[in-house]
Amino acid sequence: MSFSQRPLRGLAIVLSLALIIGSAGSTIILARSVNNQIDDVLATYKVREQAYSSLSLMNEAHSSQRGFILTHSAPLLALYRNATARLDESLNTLAEMTKGNPRQQATATRIRDLAKEKQRNVDAAISLALAGMNTEALASLGPNFGVGQLDEINKTVDSFLGEEDRRLIERNIAVDRMRSWLTIAALSSLGGALVLAVVLANRTRRYVRKLTEGQSLLLSEKTILESMVQNRTAELERAMLIATRERARVETLLQDSDHRIGNSLATVSSLLGIQMRDVSSEEIRAALGAARDRIQTISSAHRRLRLGKDHETVRADEYLPDVIADIKESTAHDRDIGIVAKLTPINLSSRDATTLGIIIGELTMNAIKHAFPGKKSGEIRIDLARGEDEVLRLEIADTGVGMQKKLNRRSSGLGSLIVDQLCQQFDGSVVYSVNPGGGTSVTVALPGLTEVQPEESAENDE
Structure with missing residues (x-):
């Protein structure tokens, strides 16, 4: 059989x-x-x-x-x-x-x-x-x-x-x-992956069952059983110590994986930059440049992720400034454009924090590219705060040339489509308006973005 x-x-x-x-x-x-x-x-x-x-x-x-x-x-x-x-x-x-x-x-x-x-x-x-x-x-x-x-x-x-x-x-x-x-x-x-997983799981289950049957035969005698209990107790203590160490190692690997993802994406961004120099078409060069900047933003969102002691949450006011600094360095380091961020101190899950970082990156890059043509100087203000209804709201306002007749074009590009899709994860929507101080203001209500209470670390529990 x-x-x-x-x-x-x-x-x-x-x-x-x-x-x-x-x-x-x-x-x-x-x-x-x-x-x-x-x-x-x-x-x-x-x-x-x-x-x-x-x-x-x-x-x-x-x-x-x-x-x-x-x-x-x-x-x-x-x-x-x-x-x-x-x-x-x-x-x-x-x-x-x-x-x-x-x-x-x-x-x-x-x-x-x-x-x-x-x-x-x-x-x-x-x-x-x-x-x-x-x-x-x-x-x-x-x-x-x-x-x-x-x-x-x-x-x-x-x-x-x-x-x-x-x-x-x-x-x-x-x-x-x-x-x-x-x-x-x-x-x-x-x-296909599911079928493969089921086959491997069944194979592992049969192997474990055979091991269990063999152990039952070995434990038939009382003296052997008592010895096995003592040995097992010692093994469990060692296993708990190893498990504690393994948990720390896995948590470190998880954090390292975010950095590796970020570094890999940074490499892709660099390759796109190299490819841009070999392309003569302005349209293709512009498309490659947009892809490079977008990948650089995602890379920064992963590389800058620093989880708290619970290894599950991150402080928005500690994480997002580094992401914003990377965006300025990669897209506006040689321009007189100031970026001022005012971020409320809240704890977010790593996934929500990364998504929020990408949203801010897309909108900030959009402002740098469209609001300040011809090396024009100015300022971009980024605010993340709760409104009167306790709903988190993100506002990015610039002092650039303003929307004028470009609103439909700016709100129908690939970057805006990405922002719309990401905001829908938080039941949010993007609203473009004229900044009273000149320029454009983008407001995003994020009712689905909730603060996560950090759990106490395993060390504190002990």
Whole structure:
């Protein structure tokens, strides 16, 4: 019976290991595919933004040429010429961005041709107006000052944007599909690990049972039993001493593991920094830089973790300043940006403290990058305190350029998505607002983040 079970047990172990390895490989491949899909989505957003910019310049040029024909105002003529120069550059950029899509590139070329045709008509009318031939200039543009041509351009741009919307929807669907496959791969890996654990547990249980049976046979005689009791008592005392030492060693290893994780992530961050120097594309360099800073923040959150005597909790006002200092050193060491932190002295679990450190890191890096462009100096204030309702609240305010019209963009990036997901662990939400002192203020209510009362250490119990 046991002979027939052994091959099955070995086969189960081999299949479980193969499932784990296969799922891990699939997860890596699917993760790369998701990243490629996300890059395509970002490219589509940029094409849409360029098309909207071109359309805005067309409307600006139309308004200024109409105003000049009617009023002969020199500033309006200068405004028209400036808008047309920028429009040519914008349309050329749009055509360049659509090189990989022949259909959209043809539409972009059509938009550029229509714009140039309208520009030629307007330039001819302006020349007549400058020569004092106002009636001929007005007649050359028609009763609506070329509105018909502008409407045709608008329709063509709308068609272009509609195609981009369709492509964006398809890419979003593809991203969702890849995420589903990632989930399946992860669950498959977990299932394989569970089967492996069950097989090993059964094997260990049989081995322990055999040992127990052997001990029962050895304890059949009274004298042997008494001797075994005495020996066992001594062994237990030694085991307790060893267990105490092992507990201290395991606790030290747990703390060391956080440092090792942090150091490993710091190594990954350094490798990304090296890779950035070998990349010529500004977009790729920016993406690698963002990934490097984000990994550096997570690394700091782990490396700076110093647990209390109970080896389970950490003081927020002792842990977070070191994380904030690392962020300043890695992202703003050569800039005149002051970071002032006011943190309430509370005890948090190691997991909650690490998550809070990552949230603060993401928001602080976001402020450094967006609030102080062009080496601008300023200050970032970080407050963690209880409100009147005893709910912990995190507020990060800067004295930078402020939200202006960038709020939607800042609140829809990957960093903000990460912050939203992490805050949901504490039933929290992120609110962006204008800082009364200038700049931007980000407030996060964290009702699910509760203080943990530290347990007394084993030494105190004794």
